[in-house]
Amino acid sequence: MNSLADKKIAVIGAGKMGETLISAILKSGLTDRQYITASAGTSERLVYLEKKYGIRVEERNADAAHKADLVLLCVKPQMYKTIVGELDPVLKPSQLLISIMAGVTSAAVEKHLTGRIPVVRAMPNMPSLVGEGMTAICGGSHATAGHLSLTQSIFDRLGKSIILAEKHFDAVTSLSASGPAFIYIIIEALAEGGVKTGLPRDVATLLAAQSCYGAAKMVLETGEHPAVLKDMVTTPAGCTIDGILKLEEGGLRVTLIKTIVEAARRSGELVENGG
Numbered sequence: 001m002n003s004l005a006d007k008k009i010a011v012i013g014a015g016k017m018g019e020t021l022i023s024a025i026l027k028s029g030l031t032d033r034q035y036i037t038a039s040a041g042t043s044e045r046l047v048y049l050e051k052k053y054g055i056r057v058e059e060r061n062a063d064a065a066h067k068a069d070l071v072l073l074c075v076k077p078q079m080y081k082t083i084v085g086e087l088d089p090v091l092k093p094s095q096l097l098i099s100i101m102a103g104v105t106s107a108a109v110e111k112h113l114t115g116r117i118p119v120v121r122a123m124p125n126m127p128s129l130v131g132e133g134m135t136a137i138c139g140g141s142h143a144t145a146g147h148l149s150l151t152q153s154i155f156d157r158l159g160k161s162i163i164l165a166e167k168h169f170d171a172v173t174s175l176s177a178s179g180p181a182f183i184y185i186i187i188e189a190l191a192e193g194g195v196k197t198g199l200p201r202d203v204a205t206l207l208a209a210q211s212c213y214g215a216a217k218m219v220l221e222t223g224e225h226p227a228v229l230k231d232m233v234t235t236p237a238g239c240t241i242d243g244i245l246k247l248e249e250g251g252l253r254v255t256l257i258k259t260i261v262e263a264a265r266r267s268g269e270l271v272e273n274g275g
């Protein structure tokens, strides 16, 4: 029996990520559909969610959050002041507000709450949908160790989670929340290489994706530095070293470092500039 079994969950702003969490929570058996309520911006979206998942839906965010034990805040960062303002009158210190918004600190959320509402910030990613998510978690000023461990018990069922200082959250947003998009481009590009060398596209995509998956699993399970694992593949005077020569010539390593730095910088300005 998990600690979530009898908890009511409200998903405020059930868009792509909110839906991913609903789907992953149901798939993992963390709780039953009768305990989940969602809100969204349009009635079309509510009809879709109700039909597809058999969950409850509410037009007003406050109605969705009112009786929930856990309130997952999944709206766009630029909307947070309005939405937190709508939730404020109904939220109680016995509830837990979990915000997954990029670029919005837990202190910024707390500033718009009148009560001492526990706020936890979580930064999940899309692979949560297939049980291979990565989520970083930190607590606001009224969050206890119990709130953090309850949050972790949710996200651990959707993949891996880590408790991390909030000062790292822009980096996390870039590396693990945006990261899957960068990896998809790498998989697509590797597959193009396979197509160029004569493989059917579906075979090329399978080979590229499974090689990325396997390589990542090796890093996680062996605990070896990626360079050591790379050396294991790279036979002297073999073909891998010729490929590495091209890869370094093309600047992939520097490009990826700059990609992460740039996305982290953007995460820090999301709310300020309304982007």
Ligand SMILES: NC(=O)c1ccc[n+]([C@@H]2O[C@H](COP(=O)([O-])OP(=O)(O)OC[C@H]3O[C@@H](n4cnc5c(N)ncnc54)[C@H](OP(=O)(O)O)[C@@H]3O)[C@@H](O)[C@H]2O)c1
Residues within 6 Å of the ligand: 012, 013, 014, 015, 016, 017, 018, 039, 040, 041, 042, 043, 045, 046, 061, 074, 075, 076, 077, 079, 083, 100, 101, 102, 103, 123, 124, 125, 126, 177, 178
């Ligand atoms: N996408 C990711 O991989 C990812 C990863 C980590 C964190 N996040 C964070 O998750 C949040 C959502 O991102 P997303 O990609 O899921 O965006 P999204 O698909 O645009 O979802 C936002 C949802 O908010 C709803 N909404 C709009 N106005 C609303 C209102 N007044 N009240 C309640 N709901 C309203 C929208 O409803 P309609 O659909 O009806 O317009 C939409 O379903 C963002 O803060 C983002 O930083 C996203």
